Amino acid sequence: MQNNFNSAPHILVIDDSPEELRGLVALLGRQAWRLSMASDARQGYQRALALKPDLxxxxxxxxxxxxxxxxxxxxxxxATCRVPVIFLTSAGAVDERLEGLSLGSVDYVLKECNPHEILARIRIHLQLAWRETVAAQSPEDSEPASGDEVMLRAAMRLIAQHLEQMPSLAEIARNVGTHEKRLSSIFREHLGSTVFAYIREARLRRGQELLAESAMDIQDIADQVGFRSACNFTTAFRERVGMTPSHYRQQAQNKGSVP
Structure with a gap:
C-alpha cells in the first residue's frame, strides 16, 4: 500500500451511482486529498491495482x-491487501453488514449517514492505516500477482470458510468474480486439482486438525467439515490418512502428552 503521508492521501470511490454521493464527493474535494472514481467493480479493481490508493x-x-x-x-x-476498505452503501440489512465486515473491511457505513461523520471515519482509518504500514513495511508489497492467482486465493479462502455448507461451484466462481469453467481451469493449472478434489482435501485437513486439537466426537467433526455422516467421513479419512479418525486422534494425543 502506498500510504505516503508526505503527499496527499489518495481516496478511491467505487460506486455505480455517483450522484448519490454528490455531497460527500464535494466534501472530500475540499480536503487536501487526491480523489479518484470508478463506476463499477471491475473498473474499480483495475484502478485499485494501478493507483494503490490509501483508502x-x-x-x-x-x-x-x-x-x-x-x-x-x-x-x-x-498490491491492495492492506488498503482499508469502507463499505459505503444503501445495503443496510444486518446480514449484509456482517458479511461486509467479515470480508475484512474496516467499516460499514450507510449512504444516508451525515457526510461529515463519513469524513471523520475516513480520517480515522487513514491514520490507523498509516501507523500499520509504518510498523509492517514489507518487500512483499511490491510483488505482482496475476488475476488468476488473486481469484485462486479468494476461492481457497471462501472454501475454508464454508466447509460445513459448501456453495455450488457456480456460486464460488461468482463470489470471486469469474465463471465455473475459468475457475476450474485456474485450479487445474495452479494446483493440479479439480475444485471438488480441493474441497474434499480441505475438509479432511480440517478434520485432522479438529481430531488433534479438540474433544469433539466424530459425528460433530463430520458435520462441521461437511460430510453427511460419520461413516462417510471415516471412510474418506481412512483412504487419505491410512487409519481411522479414532486411531489418528489417539496417536495425536499420545504425541502431545510426550514430555
Missing part, C-alpha cells in the same frame, strides 16, 4: 460484480 470507499450493490466479490479480490491481491 477505498466501496458500494455493495453494483451490476456485474458486486462489492463483496470485489472486496474478496482486493484482500488477496498483494
Amino acid at each position: 477505498i470507499l466501496l458500494d455493495v450493490r453494483m451490476p456485474g460484480m458486486d462489492g463483496f466479490t470485489l472486496c474478496r479480490l482486493l484482500r488477496e491481491a498483494p
Whole structure:
C-alpha cells in the first residue's frame, strides 16, 4: 500500500451511482486529498491495482460484480491487501453488514449517514492505516500477482470458510468474480486439482486438525467439515490418512502428552 503521508492521501470511490454521493464527493474535494472514481467493480479493481490508493470507499450493490466479490479480490491481491476498505452503501440489512465486515473491511457505513461523520471515519482509518504500514513495511508489497492467482486465493479462502455448507461451484466462481469453467481451469493449472478434489482435501485437513486439537466426537467433526455422516467421513479419512479418525486422534494425543 502506498500510504505516503508526505503527499496527499489518495481516496478511491467505487460506486455505480455517483450522484448519490454528490455531497460527500464535494466534501472530500475540499480536503487536501487526491480523489479518484470508478463506476463499477471491475473498473474499480483495475484502478485499485494501478493507483494503490490509501483508502477505498466501496458500494455493495453494483451490476456485474458486486462489492463483496470485489472486496474478496482486493484482500488477496498483494498490491491492495492492506488498503482499508469502507463499505459505503444503501445495503443496510444486518446480514449484509456482517458479511461486509467479515470480508475484512474496516467499516460499514450507510449512504444516508451525515457526510461529515463519513469524513471523520475516513480520517480515522487513514491514520490507523498509516501507523500499520509504518510498523509492517514489507518487500512483499511490491510483488505482482496475476488475476488468476488473486481469484485462486479468494476461492481457497471462501472454501475454508464454508466447509460445513459448501456453495455450488457456480456460486464460488461468482463470489470471486469469474465463471465455473475459468475457475476450474485456474485450479487445474495452479494446483493440479479439480475444485471438488480441493474441497474434499480441505475438509479432511480440517478434520485432522479438529481430531488433534479438540474433544469433539466424530459425528460433530463430520458435520462441521461437511460430510453427511460419520461413516462417510471415516471412510474418506481412512483412504487419505491410512487409519481411522479414532486411531489418528489417539496417536495425536499420545504425541502431545510426550514430555
